[in-house]
Amino acid sequence: MDDALKRTKQGVLLAIIAYIMWGIAPIYFKALGDVPPFEILCHRVIWSFIFLAILLYVTKGWQMVKETLRSKTKVIYLLITSITIGINWLVFIWAISIDHMLDASLGYYINPLFNVILGMIFLNEKLRKLQWFAVTLASIGVIVQLVVFGSVPIIAIVLAFSFGIYGLLRKKVNLDAFTGLFIETLVLLPVAFIYLFAFADTATSHLTNNSMSLNVLLISAGIVTTLPLLCFAGAAVRLRLATLGFIQYIGPSLMFLLAVFVYGEAFTPDKIITFAFIWAALVVFTWDGLNNNSNNKRLAAAQRKEALEIEITNETLIQDINDIQTQNNHETK
Template sequence: MDDELKRTQQGVLLAILAYTMWGVAPIYFKALGDVPPFEILCHRVIWSFIFLAVLLYFTKGWQVVKETLRSKTKVIYLLITSITIGINWLVFIWAVSIDHMLDASLGYYINPLFNVILGMIFLNEKLRKLQWFAVALASIGVIVQLVVFGSVPIIAMVLAFSFGMYGLLRKKVNLDAFTGLFIETLVLLPVALIYLFILADSSTSQLSGNAWSLNTLLISAGIVTTLPLLCFAGAAVRLRLATLGFIQYIGPSLMFLLAVFVYGEAFTPDKIITFACIWAALVVFTWDGLSNNSNNKKLAAAQKKEALDVDITNETLIQDLHQAHNKPNKSK
């Protein structure tokens, strides 16, 4: 029991670290405000690839990479996921650079609800009544912003859709996050190298002409990308999905606080209504998840008790038959 408790505590700590790092990541990208978003993305791909390659060398993980690359199906899936996560990264960096961090926060708040819809469409998962209610609340928030205020949360929708599709496809690949990210950065690497060293023509595109502080930030993109993912991977194998799902709200919540109270983004009426609907939807969604998990636990305990009672009854019956068989015959 102590080992299980320790494992859970480790998982909670790793999950908090992962989502906290994701939540404060805009501070890092704000510090790169002079660098074009696509250029930042290229650095993110290149330095993440190098960082992951070094980690694979020390953890002897190359065999898994080789086996994965031999599977045509997995390679096709990873080609698609590399494009999907590349779009997600680029839109997020762009949103931060143009002071639309609130939209990015909204996108990652919507993501869990969007995942439920994707599961229903592609995995034939059935939605419970409260899940339908949560999705309806979120939809109302988006529709109000669209109809009443005439604005569409495009950034939020693209981030939610791209990250949701990424998660769905990665689930189909059934590959650990570490190996999967390495192959995804490997796919994106040629594009990043060609753009950065041949096509890019900005004031920051030549590393030799940059200040050492800027180059340090650019090289750190590998750590900023990979470290929270490693913490997340460690948490995922130690925690129940319900616990992990609850902790995930740390990320967008930190983005929201940074956007409003640090970087002074306007929390306009359309944003207030949309966020209120999304937050209400997430409360319903989380409550449903906790209730369903509790009911599943009770059902499992009842089934276990029933099976135990059957075993005890069968064992008693066998003993009685055995005693009857071995009882001396007292016939005259």
Template structure:
């Protein structure tokens, strides 16, 4: 029990660190304001690849890389995820550079709700009534901004869609984040190298002409990209998804606070209304998840009490069985 508690505490710490780093990442990209977004993206790919390669060398993880590259199906999935994560990074970097951090924050608030829709469409997951209501509220927030104010939160939708599709495909390929990211950066590496060393011709594209502080920032892109992901991966194996679901709102919340109180982005009436709908949807969504988890635990406790004495049954196992049964029932349309 003590070991499990320690493991959970470690998971919470890793998760909080990951989402704090993601939440304050805009500070880093703001510091690169003189560098074009696509140029920053190329540096992000190159230095992430190098950083991951060094880590793989010390952790002796090349065996899994070779095994993965031999699977045509996994390679095909990773080719697509490379494009989607590259687009997600580019949209995010561009949003920060043009003072649309609020829209980036909104995109990552929308993402969990978009993931629910993707699960329903592609994984045959059925939505509970409260989940449907949460998705409807979020949709209303976007529609109000479109109809009343005549604007579409393109950045927010773009970030939510690209990251949602990325998550769905990575779930399909069933590969750890570390190995997957290395292969994804490997796929994007030729494009990044070609752009920086052949096509790019800006004041910052030649490292030998830059000040050492700027080059240090550009090289740090590998750490800024990889370190929070490693923390997240460590958290994911120690925590339940419900717990991670709570902690994930740290990221967009920090972005929101930075945008409004540090960088002075205007929190206009259209954004106020849209955010209000999204926040209300997330409150309902989270409450529904908690309530469903509590009900499953109650059922597990009842089953544990009625289980035969000669059979060892744990609450965690029973909750997993109940969740599995719920999922199977939903897939059968019951």
């Protein structure tokens, strides 16, 4: 029991660290404000690939990479996930660069609700009543912004959609985070190299012309990408999905606070209404998840108790039968 509690505490700590790093990642991308978004994406791909290659070498994970590359189905899935995660990264970096961090935050708030819809459509998962209510609330928030204010939260929708599809396909692949991300960056690597060394012609595209501090920031893209993933992977094997789902709101919440209170993005009426509906939806969604988890625990406990009672009854019957047979044997003698 002590070991289980220790693992849970470690998992919670790792999850919090992971989501805090994801939540404050905009600070890093803001520091690269002079670098074009696609150029940042290319550096993110290249240095993440190198960092992951080193990690796989240290952890002797190359065998898993080889086995994965032999599977045609997994390779096809990873080709698609490479595109979706590339789009997600690019839109996120672009949103930060044009001062739309609130929209990025909204996208990651919507993502858990979008995942529920994807599960219903592609995995035949049934939605409970409160889940339907939560999805309806979120939809109303987006519709109000569209109809009343005439604005479409396109960044939020693209981020939620791309990351949701990415998560769904990665679930289909059933592959560990590091092997999968390594192959995804491997797929994107030629595009990143070709753009940086053949097409990019900006003030920051040539590392030899950059300051040391800027180059260090660009190279750090690999660490910024993979370090939270390391912590998340460690948390995922120690915690229940419900616990991880609750902790994940740290990320977009930190983005929201940074956008409003640090970078001064306007919290306009359309965003206030949309966020209000999304937050209400998440409260309902989280409450339903916790309540369902509690009911499942009670049901499991009741089933264990019933199984134990049946086992005890069976043992008692066997003992009674043995006693009767023993008594009959004595009477026969």
